[in-house]
Amino acid sequence: MLTSQSLAGVLRNSGFKVTPQRLAVYEALANTKSHPNAELLYNELRPKYPSMSFATVYKTVEILNELGLITVLNTGEGSSRYDADVTEHSHIQCSVCGRVDDIGPLSVAKLDEEVTHDTGYEVQGQKFYFYGVCPACKNKA
Amino acid sequence: MLTSQSLAGVLRNSGFKVTPQRLAVYEALANTKSHPNAELLYNELRPKYPSMSFATVYKTVEILNELGLITVLNTGEGSSRYDADVTEHSHIQCSVCGRVDDIGPLSVAKLDEEVTHDTGYEVQGQKFYFYGVCPACKNKA
DNA sequence: CTCTCTGCAAAATTTTTGCACTGCT
DNA sequence: AGCAGTGCAAAAATTTTGCAGAGAG
Numbered sequence: 001m002l003t004s005q006s007l008a009g010v011l012r013n014s015g016f017k018v019t020p021q022r023l024a025v026y027e028a029l030a031n032t033k034s035h036p037n038a039e040l041l042y043n044e045l046r047p048k049y050p051s052m053s054f055a056t057v058y059k060t061v062e063i064l065n066e067l068g069l070i071t072v073l074n075t076g077e078g079s080s081r082y083d084a085d086v087t088e089h090s091h092i093q094c095s096v097c098g099r100v101d102d103i104g105p106l107s108v109a110k111l112d113e114e115v116t117h118d119t120g121y122e123v124q125g126q127k128f129y130f131y132g133v134c135p136a137c138k139n140k141a
Numbered sequence: 142m143l144t145s146q147s148l149a150g151v152l153r154n155s156g157f158k159v160t161p162q163r164l165a166v167y168e169a170l171a172n173t174k175s176h177p178n179a180e181l182l183y184n185e186l187r188p189k190y191p192s193m194s195f196a197t198v199y200k201t202v203e204i205l206n207e208l209g210l211i212t213v214l215n216t217g218e219g220s221s222r223y224d225a226d227v228t229e230h231s232h233i234q235c236s237v238c239g240r241v242d243d244i245g246p247l248s249v250a251k252l253d254e255e256v257t258h259d260t261g262y263e264v265q266g267q268k269f270y271f272y273g274v275c276p277a278c279k280n281k282a
Numbered sequence: 283c284t285c286t287c288t289g290c291a292a293a294a295t296t297t298t299t300g301c302a303c304t305g306c307t
Numbered sequence: 308a309g310c311a312g313t314g315c316a317a318a319a320a321t322t323t324t325g326c327a328g329a330g331a332g
Contacts, residue, residue: 017286017331038321053289058322074215076268078297079321092262103259111247112271118244121233121273127217128269130253132262158306158311179296194314199297219322220296288329298319305312 001030001084002069014067024049025060029070029084035091035100037079075100075129090127094134096141103130142171142225143210155208165190166201170211170225176232176241178220216241216270231268235275244271 007026008018024045038057045052061082064070073081075093081100090103112123148167149159165186179198186193202223205211214222216234231244253264
């Protein structure tokens with residue numbers, strides 16, 4: 001999670017301009033654990049930035065992702081979700097209510113080695129998704 | 142991987158009708174390791190089934206997925222990929238050419254436990270995606 | 283002042299749906 | 308024969324793109 005100042009620095013150093021919209025999109029992601037998609041970001045930012053557009057949301061998350069400042073999640077829904085937490089962690093989605101929660105670092109240190117040996121790929125990254133029923137939905141049932 | 146006969150049985154037992162299109166979609170998936178998306182399936186089946194439509198492809202993979210006969214992959218591309226191999230395994234995608242390869246079962250036996258303990262979810266399934274450069278693309282570089 | 287960025291609208295892409303016709307059982 | 312399935316076309320949903328005006332450096 002970066003402060004607005006350090007985000008501004010990263011953008012500038014990478015040749016991108018620092019705009020209120022870019023800071024706002026990042027800040028919205030940094031201040032939530034709900035892993036919103038583009039629509040939710042748009043709806044959340046609209047009140048503060050009435051001119052905010054989907055184009056800007058999508059262009060911004062693309063840049064933030066390129067710069068490694070956010071992660072894009074594909075849980076299998078129609079749309080992508082975004083996460084400002086780029087530290088090593090995984091995600092789990094409730095098959096009942098659809099919420100996505102974080103899973104702290106798993107004991108997977110040897111996996112990259114295993115995968116390299118198994119496939120010959122030069123492994124650069126990984127995304128783990130778990131699916132199940134969240135505690136809240138379990139209690140309702 | 143089911144034979145056409147056993148697939149027919151599963152469909153019938155589940156109240157679905159056995160149609161040439163359904164058998165063909167499954168067979169196409171069972172006979173490839175390329176994890177095609179809907180468009181590739183459509184293009185592959187078109188010559189044999191000139192009337193094949195995207196609607197049928199999508200409706201069929203939805204049923205096959207419901208029945209647990211195929212798996213849907215979301216690597217982060219625009220479209221979903223489908224895999225008739227439902228045994229426990231993961232996938233790795235080349236960040237250069239986009240191909241998706243299989244990874245045999247990983248040493249992740251304790252992960253579900255770890256996740257349950259960490260999140261309180263009742264874990265039902267998981268999907269692991271690795272990203273990197275495939276041997277072929279490495280050699281070209 | 284320049285050049286990137288924003289925001290609108292239109293387009294492209296992927297997936298879903300409605301409905302008449304086909305064909306499985 | 309009855310009813311689910313197919314296939315067409317249209318619609319929906321998500322994401323991308325073109326371009327004119329706005330704003331950051």
